[in-house]
Amino acid sequence: MATLGELERTVMDLLWENPEAVTANALRDMLARRTHGEHASKELAVTTVLTVLSRLEKKGLVERARDTRPHRYQAVTSREEHTADLMHEVLGSAPNREAVLARFLGSVSDGEAATLRKLLGHS
Amino acid sequence: MIWASYALAVLAIILAWPAPIILSKAQWPARSPFTAMILWQAIALAGGLSMIGAMLVWGLDPLGDNLLAGMGVLAGIVFGNRSTEALGFWHVFALSAAFLLGLHLVFTLLLTYIRIHRQRRRHRDLLRILSSPSPESASTVVINHPAPVAYCLPGGARSVTVLSDGLVNLLELDELEAVLIHEQTHLTQRHHLLLWAFAAWRSALPWLPTSQLAQRSVNELIEMLADDEALKSVDKTSLIKAIAIVASGTGPSESTDDDDGALAGSSSALGHYDAGSSPVGTPGGPIESGMDAVTTSHRVSRLITPRPALPQSGQSIIVGMSAALLAAPTVLLIVPGLWAL
Numbered sequence: 001m002a003t004l005g006e007l008e009r010t011v012m013d014l015l016w017e018n019p020e021a022v023t024a025n026a027l028r029d030m031l032a033r034r035t036h037g038e039h040a041s042k043e044l045a046v047t048t049v050l051t052v053l054s055r056l057e058k059k060g061l062v063e064r065a066r067d068t069r070p071h072r073y074q075a076v077t078s079r080e081e082h083t084a085d086l087m088h089e090v091l092g093s094a095p096n097r098e099a100v101l102a103r104f105l106g107s108v109s110d111g112e113a114a115t116l117r118k119l120l121g122h123s
Numbered sequence: 124m125i126w127a128s129y130a131l132a133v134l135a136i137i138l139a140w141p142a143p144i145i146l147s148k149a150q151w152p153a154r155s156p157f158t159a160m161i162l163w164q165a166i167a168l169a170g171g172l173s174m175i176g177a178m179l180v181w182g183l184d185p186l187g188d189n190l191l192a193g194m195g196v197l198a199g200i201v202f203g204n205r206s207t208e209a210l211g212f213w214h215v216f217a218l219s220a221a222f223l224l225g226l227h228l229v230f231t232l233l234l235t236y237i238r239i240h241r242q243r244r245r246h247r248d249l250l251r252i253l254s255s256p257s258p259e260s261a262s263t264v265v266i267n268h269p270a271p272v273a274y275c276l277p278g279g280a281r282s283v284t285v286l287s288d289g290l291v292n293l294l295e296l297d298e299l300e301a302v303l304i305h306e307q308t309h310l311t312q313r314h315h316l317l318l319w320a321f322a323a324w325r326s327a328l329p330w331l332p333t334s335q336l337a338q339r340s341v342n343e344l345i346e347m348l349a350d351d352e353a354l355k356s357v358d359k360t361s362l363i364k365a366i367a368i369v370a371s372g373t374g375p376s377e378s379t380d381d382d383d384g385a386l387a388g389s390s391s392a393l394g395h396y397d398a399g400s401s402p403v404g405t406p407g408g409p410i411e412s413g414m415d416a417v418t419t420s421h422r423v424s425r426l427i428t429p430r431p432a433l434p435q436s437g438q439s440i441i442v443g444m445s446a447a448l449l450a451a452p453t454v455l456l457i458v459p460g461l462w463a464l
Binding site for chain 2: 009012061079080086087090109111112115119120
């Protein structure tokens with residue numbers, strides 16, 4: 001049985017591939033097809049899919065359309081955008097890179113700058 | 124006992140102000156980062172101890188000849204409704220300040236831990252969904268992002284090193300190896316604990332400019348330690364190139380327009396993306412990112428123009444000094460009591 005973490009991953013992959021909102025039932029069928037080779041015998045319960053979806057909703061990755069029954073789910077934003085957000089967290093104030101660069105260039109000695117250029121394949 | 128409180132106060136002032144400034148300007152830490160790290164820890168710890176100790180000892184002076192006796196009487200006053208006549212207003216003030224400062228330091232440490240822990244858990248959650256395991260090495264994941272990024276996310280058995288595929292595409296095998304060892308060193312040497320302690324120190328005492336200085340120096344030293352570890356396995360050129368490429372966002376081949384193009388590649392560095400950044404601990408503000416350039420240039424300088432490590436004797440002296448620093452407040456707190464025996 002795949003762990004909840006792995007399921008979250010697969011569910012998100014499916015949602016990102018599907019631009020349209022889907023129901024938990026449809027998602028279960030897609031999951032069954034997706035994992036056909038590996039876990040063919042394991043039948044996934046819709047309740048499990050719903051659990052995964054609500055966890056993803058709490059994490060802000062999935063939004064639920066409540067105007068229809070059954071509810072339909074879709075990804076909040078694209079994978080790229082989430083990645084960009086995450087990387088922004090790591091990179092901090094990325095727009096400042098230019099300033100950082102200027103300071104670095106100002107703070108190495110001429111000799112070191114020459115050595116660096118040589119190392120990086122410039123003469 | 125009163126002289127002990129004055130001695131502690133002098134020590135606290137020295138450790139809070141001139142000592143960190145002198146150490147942060149010194150050249151030798153780049154030669155022996157490990158030794159320098161020990162000294163920084165001793166300064167911070169002894170500084171906190173003597174700050175609290177000075178106020179405590181001064182406030183307890185009227186109550187007893189030594190710390191223990193004084194504490195005993197104080198406990199009687201606080202819990203036993205004993206008369207407070209012995210204590211003047213300023214004594215009560217000093218004791219309260221000592222108590223509150225101690226509490227403040229401990230709580231800030233805890234709160235910082237909780238904040239970092241939460242941030243990391245959230246980050247790891249998203250990472251699990253957004254990244255895929257690296258085929259080359261265990262506990263390494265690759266995330267789909269064009270910018271060259273490398274950092275590590277500590278978390279015990281779930282510690283992970285994150286590389287962007289932008290980075291993987293730009294780096295040669297040796298350079299990638301350098302990056303991986305650099306990041307793994309942060310994890311194995313538990314650098315996040317140091318960052319945590321000094322981040323807490325800084326947020327506990329934001330009015331103390333040297334707390335920022337200490338954090339910055341410690342950030343730089345752990346990068347140097349990780350570089351040194353990487354140098355044991357890969358050659359220096361690969362490491363320097365890796366630092367430059369990570370910093371630049373472009374590979375050497377792409378920056379052919381002008382002479383500075385290649386250099387333009389060398390701004391911040393591995394360091395900016397790993398231990399110093401938010402997943403590990405310190406929230407990256409504009410000041411840190413401004414200082415990254417300096418950190419990177421220090422790191423690259425010491426790789427290009429290496430200087431020998433401090434001689435053994437020098438290192439021993441510094442370690443001895445660190446031990447003395449820690450011993451001093453402890454002794455000053457206890458000695459008046461020993462005398463009384």
